[in-house]
Amino acid sequence: MAVWAFVPAAGSGVRMGVMTPKQYLMLHNRPLLWWTLDRLSCQPEVTGVMVGISADDSHWSDLKWHSGKMIGTVNGGDDRARTVLNGVEKLLEVGESEDWVLVHDAVRPCVTNNDISRLIAEVVASECRGGLLGAPIADTIKQVSKHRVRTTVDRSQLWRALTPQLFPLGLLHQALSNAIKEGVAITDEASAVERVGFPPLMVEGRSDNIKITHLGDLQLAEVILASQESVDRSEEDR
Known part of the structure; x- marks a missing residue:
């Protein structure tokens, strides 16, 4: 069985309040998306990489990312679910x-190859039909209504869902198609698969696998990438 990688990159960056889609903002002199694709293409288990981009994307051709594992792009949909479904159908x-x-x-350029390898190994070895990287919630969680705290939520079983998320192509196609047909809004692939009766495996990942949501996150990502590169060089010198 092959392992493919799909990156939904059709977002417009509206929520960040910038003109350039956030996946093309610069990080260490390269677009964010370049770093993300580089991590995935360097993953030995990955057979090929596909990217979902907007039909009117004017930045992709300037990305200057090349890899023998790149198998093409697909047009994005109206939302994440439709973009991923388009990619799954193409794959x-x-x-x-x-x-x-x-x-x-x-916009998660800091994922490590070790985390991806552990996700693949643990999911394939398990009885689950898929899984995802996640991180336990460390902060105290409050339920709030109209800026008033209503209760403190037990965080002992709460995790942050990260990516990558790993599923069989056929199952993910079924789950996404079902959610779209029923008009259910989903925010990640795991929630779609949960809906059709397959609880995914949660694999603990590094907390520095951050999602670039605000401009300030770029500075943090620069620090994280520099730290990871320093560790990699130290290990190579041993």
């Missing part, structure tokens, strides 16, 4: 229903 043309697909946020 099913080159892969098999039981092949795995890693879906990874375009």
Whole structure:
């Protein structure tokens, strides 16, 4: 069974309040998306990488990212679910229903290859039909209404969902198609798969696998990438 990677990168960046889509903002002199694709293409388990981009994307051709694992792009949809579904359908043309697909946020450039390898290994070895990286909630969580605290939520079983998220192509196609048909808004692939009766495996990942949501996150990502590169160099020198 092959492992494919799909990156939904059709967002406009409206929520960040910038003209340039956030996946193309610069990080260490390269676009965010370049770093994300570089991590995935360097993953030894990954057979090929596909990217979902907006039909009117004017930045992709300037990305200057090249890899023998790049198998093409697909037009994005009206939302994440439709973009990922378009990608899954395209991957099913080159892969098999039981092949795995890693879906990874375009704006999570700090994911490590070790985390991706552990996710793949633990999910494949488990009885689950998929899984995702996550991190336990460390902060105290409050339920709030109209800026008033109503209660403190027990965080002992709460995790932050990260990406990549790993599922069989056929199952993810079924889950996303079902959610879209029923008009259910989903924010990640795991929630779609949960709806069709397959609880995913949660694999603990590094907390520095951050999602770039605000401009200030870029500075933090620069520090994280520099730290990771320093550790990699130290290990190579041993």
